[in-house]
Amino acid sequence: MLGSTHGTLTTDSRRARVIACGEQPAPAVHGRPAEPGDLDVSGRPLYGEVPDLDRFFRPESLAVIGASDAEGRPNAGITRRLVDWAERVGARVHPVHPSRPSVFGVPCLASVAELPEQVDLAVLLVADPLPVIEELAEAKVRFAVVFASGFAETGEEGAAAQARLADAVERSGTRLLGPNTNLNAFERFRDDLDGPAIALITQSGHQGRPVFALQELGVRLSHWAPTGNEADLETADFISYFAERPEVGAIACYVEGLKDGRAFLLAADRAARRGVPVVAVKVGRTETGARTAASHTGKLTGADAVVDAAMRQYGVIRVDGLDELQDTAALLARARPPRADGVVVYSISGGTGAHFADLAAEAGLRLPELSRAKQDELHRWIPAYLGVANPVDNGGHPVGDHRGRKIIDALLDDPSVGVLICPVTGPFPPLSDRLVRDLVDAAERTDKLVCVVWGSPVGTEPAYREVLLGSSRVATFRTVANCITAVRAYLDHHRFVSGYRSPFDEAPRTPSPSSRKARALMRQGRRLSEHAAKQLLRAYGIRVPREQLVTSAAAAVRAAGLVGYPVVMKASGARIAHKTELGLVKVGLTSASQVRDTYRELTDIARREDLTLDGVLVCQMVERGVEMVVGATHDELFGPTVTVGLGGVLVEVLRDTAVRVPPFGEEQARAMCAELRGRALLDGVRGRPPADLDALVEVVLRVQRMVLELGDDLAELDINPLVVLPRGQGAVALDALVVCR
Numbered sequence: 037m038l039g040s041t042h043g044t045l046t047t048d049s050r051r052a053r054v055i056a057c058g059e060q061p062a063p064a065v066h067g068r069p070a071e072p073g074d075l076d077v078s079g080r081p082l083y084g085e086v087p088d089l090d091r092f093f094r095p096e097s098l099a100v101i102g103a104s105d106a107e108g109r110p111n112a113g114i115t116r117r118l119v120d121w122a123e124r125v126g127a128r129v130h131p132v133h134p135s136r137p138s139v140f141g142v143p144c145l146a147s148v149a150e151l152p153e154q155v156d157l158a159v160l161l162v163a164d165p166l167p168v169i170e171e172l173a174e175a176k177v178r179f180a181v182v183f184a185s186g187f188a189e190t191g192e193e194g195a196a197a198q199a200r201l202a203d204a205v206e207r208s209g210t211r212l213l214g215p216n217t218n219l220n221a222f223e224r225f226r227d228d229l230d231g232p233a234i235a236l237i238t239q240s241g242h243q244g245r246p247v248f249a250l251q252e253l254g255v256r257l258s259h260w261a262p263t264g265n266e267a268d269l270e271t272a273d274f275i276s277y278f279a280e281r282p283e284v285g286a287i288a289c290y291v292e293g294l295k296d297g298r299a300f301l302l303a304a305d306r307a308a309r310r311g312v313p314v315v316a317v318k319v320g321r322t323e324t325g326a327r328t329a330a331s332h333t334g335k336l337t338g339a340d341a342v343v344d345a346a347m348r349q350y351g352v353i354r355v356d357g358l359d360e361l362q363d364t365a366a367l368l369a370r371a372r373p374p375r376a377d378g379v380v381v382y383s384i385s386g387g388t389g390a391h392f393a394d395l396a397a398e399a400g401l402r403l404p405e406l407s408r409a410k411q412d413e414l415h416r417w418i419p420a421y422l423g424v425a426n427p428v429d430n431g432g433h434p435v436g437d438h439r440g441r442k443i444i445d446a447l448l449d450d451p452s453v454g455v456l457i458c459p460v461t462g463p464f465p466p467l468s469d470r471l472v473r474d475l476v477d478a479a480e481r482t483d484k485l486v487c488v489v490w491g492s493p494v495g496t497e498p499a500y501r502e503v504l505l506g507s508s509r510v511a512t513f514r515t516v517a518n519c520i521t522a523v524r525a526y527l528d529h530h531r532f533v534s535g536y537r538s539p540f541d542e543a544p545r546t547p548s549p550s551s552r553k554a555r556a557l558m559r560q561g562r563r564l565s566e567h568a569a570k571q572l573l574r575a576y577g578i579r580v581p582r583e584q585l586v587t588s589a590a591a592a593v594r595a596a597g598l599v600g601y602p603v604v605m606k607a608s609g610a611r612i613a614h615k616t617e618l619g620l621v622k623v624g625l626t627s628a629s630q631v632r633d634t635y636r637e638l639t640d641i642a643r644r645e646d647l648t649l650d651g652v653l654v655c656q657m658v659e660r661g662v663e664m665v666v667g668a669t670h671d672e673l674f675g676p677t678v679t680v681g682l683g684g685v686l687v688e689v690l691r692d693t694a695v696r697v698p699p700f701g702e703e704q705a706r707a708m709c710a711e712l713r714g715r716a717l718l719d720g721v722r723g724r725p726p727a728d729l730d731a732l733v734e735v736v737l738r739v740q741r742m743v744l745e746l747g748d749d750l751a752e753l754d755i756n757p758l759v760v761l762p763r764g765q766g767a768v769a770l771d772a773l774v775v776c777r
Contacts, residue, residue, distance in 0.1 A: 076543040078747040084302035086276045092179045093259055095127045095156035101168055102161035103131035103139045111161045121222040148175050166201055173208030182214035188265050189216055202267040217264025226251045232285025232369045233258035235278035237271055243290040246358045253505055255366045258283050270295040275303035279312045285369030288361055289316040297674035304350035305540055311533045313368040315353045317361050342671045345695045351532040353525045364522040367511050372483050373530050376454035378404040380447050381427035383459055389427030392459045399520045404452045417443050433471040444478040455523055459489040469499045479509035487511040489519045543699035550575045551745040558749055558776050565650050567608045569772035576738045580769050581656035589635040593628045595654035602626045604655040607638045609648050658768050662717050662727045663757035666735050668743040670751055676743040680736055682714045683757040698740045705736040727760040731767040751775045
């Protein structure tokens with residue numbers, strides 16, 4: 037480190053379902069009426085306001101509802117803490133209790149109605165906050181904190197109580213933190229630390245303790261928002277607010293569930309635009325974790341693959357452990373932007389250097405081989421038999437003269453090096469003492485990142501406690517894994533923000549001409565036949581084979597002549613999901629007699645299986661290419677999602693897919709393809725030509741436009757297989773499945 041839920045919620049319950057069709061009025065955008073330009077073509081917001089939380093974190097007046105100084109009562113300790121905090125921040129305190137004349141020597145009011153001024157913040161230490169919220173509305177209190185539990189985290193009855201509380205808050209005009217939260221926002225923050233700070237957001241107060249403790253190692257914290265059940269204020273609100281704060285260098289989050297997927301993306305987009313890193317632990321990678329999170333905070337954890345993809349799209353750095361959260365956030369908050377992405381490993385042991393280099397390269401860090409001239413320069417101070425190409429083995433850092441500092445300076449002066457990492461597996465005075473002193477001194481004179489891994493399990497050595505932790509310019513880690521995770525996140529973040537363009541700026545706001553044709557094909561609550569599904573694709577310019585739908589053997593023969601032999605024949609009907617397994621697909625038909633016989637065979641099978649056909653498709657036979665799948669579905673948290681992957685009959689076996697949440701641009705569509713394990717198939721293998729990647733990307737973008745324009749009416753889309761032909765020849769959707777809501 038440097039210097040040392042609750043219920044099932046829709047994507048946005050206040051937004052219009054399909055605003056483009058005029059079905060509902062425009063939704064509110066974070067508390068204000070939305071304007072037409074604020075909405076994409078699906079009716080989802082493109083803009084999120086930043087809540088003014090200054091008076092929440094630094095109120096001029098504070099009311100404590102249910103205040104007490106009765107010895108042995110829990111509220112007494114909390115009241116004492118709030119009174120002390122108010123004194124530190126200079127806020128006037130108004131204790132409220134119906135039967136106490138004073139609390140801790142401060143005159144006590146009998147009710148909220150007796151408050152002598154408009155209060156900035158009220159903390160509710162009462163079991164039933166609902167009646168009090170209505171009183172706060174009368175008094176025009178700006179913010180409230182509900183400490184009580186027993187809401188959505190407890191099940192259906194609690195969720196209903198939370199819904200009533202949320203409704204009352206929305207009517208009141210008061211912004212609320214909680215319920216089921218704690219008072220971490222009112223901790224004692226050190227004010228003797230400088231430099232960029234970490235702002236902390238946690239849904240579980242205890243999970244924020246490791247990050248809060250960074251202050252003891254010299255890392256500044258500016259805010260802590262414990263969001264609890266998020267009946268009103270949510271993680272997205274605090275990300276948006278912190279991203280605008282000049283003192284915030286990074287935002288660290290512990291998230292159990294997201295209340296509103298679109299609001300979270302808009303907040304992450306705001307942070308990305310401003311270059312503020314967001315580092316998050318998100319619970320729910322496993323089914324067990326998701327279930328536990330729901331019982332704790334009552335949030336919708338969301339399909340984890342979608343959550344993961346959405347975070348990557350907007351540059352949110354997802355880590356697993358709280359130790360990774362604290363180390364990564366501390367590095368990103370304090371380190372200057374990199375001058376280069378090359379990492380050099382400097383070690384007093386060849387074994388240590390080789391081991392670290394293995395792990396770093398495996399994690400994706402670039403360890404450039406140093407130039408011959410640089411290696412010759414290093415050998416002026418390092419014996420010639422030691423390797424200095426990278427990693428650099430010094431054989432034992434010099435302690436009796438200036439050579440050690442010369443080595444470090446030479447490495448930092450190399451233009452290919454942006455990060456120097458020195459793993460120290462254990463203390464070895466005086467060598468290790470001189471080593472860390474030289475590293476700290478060198479770090480003071482460079483704007484490049486210097487990292488030390490202090491591997492001693494003791495952690496009481498003066499070189500660590502006094503020298504490394506006393507420096508604000510060296511990033512110090514206790515484990516190799518956390519160092520690599522943090523450095524990779526540091527380089528990835530700056531690479532991401534340097535080329536970031538918000539997809540919300542270019543998201544479609546008005547329907548295309550295709551949408552009218554497409555809507556005429558939709559059948560509410562039904563699955564479309566293959567023929568109708570392909571018409572939907574055609575409406576959006578997605579290429580399908582030449583084909584005709586026929587209802588007789590004679591018509592099939594005529595169609596085959598028009599389409600051109602050889603042909604493929606398929607049964608087409610809304611209830612047919614797996615044609616191949618039922619024998620309802622025949623390929624490579626080369627004559628009229630084969631076509632006539634196949635028509636009779638397909639219709640006979642359909643009768644035996646009690647399947648209603650709208651006809652038989654006679655289709656062009658497409659030359660072999662790379663079989664892909666492009667699809668779309670509706671995520672409960674984020675709304676429409678788009679997926680691309682390896683397709684064909686093995687799609688469910690291979691499960692090699694990448695997903696994105698609209699809106700996204702061409703760059704993200706290409707990144708989806710690059711993420712696939714089978715990406716090499718598109719590049720061409722075993723003498724096969726490269727596939728038309730541009731055509732695949734174009735299909736992904738057209739599907740995205742379709743799901744945005746059709747909105748929630750489109751429950752599911754599968755184009756499988758989408759045959760991607762050799763470069764320059766396009767892509768053809770051989771089959772498609774569409775399910776309407």
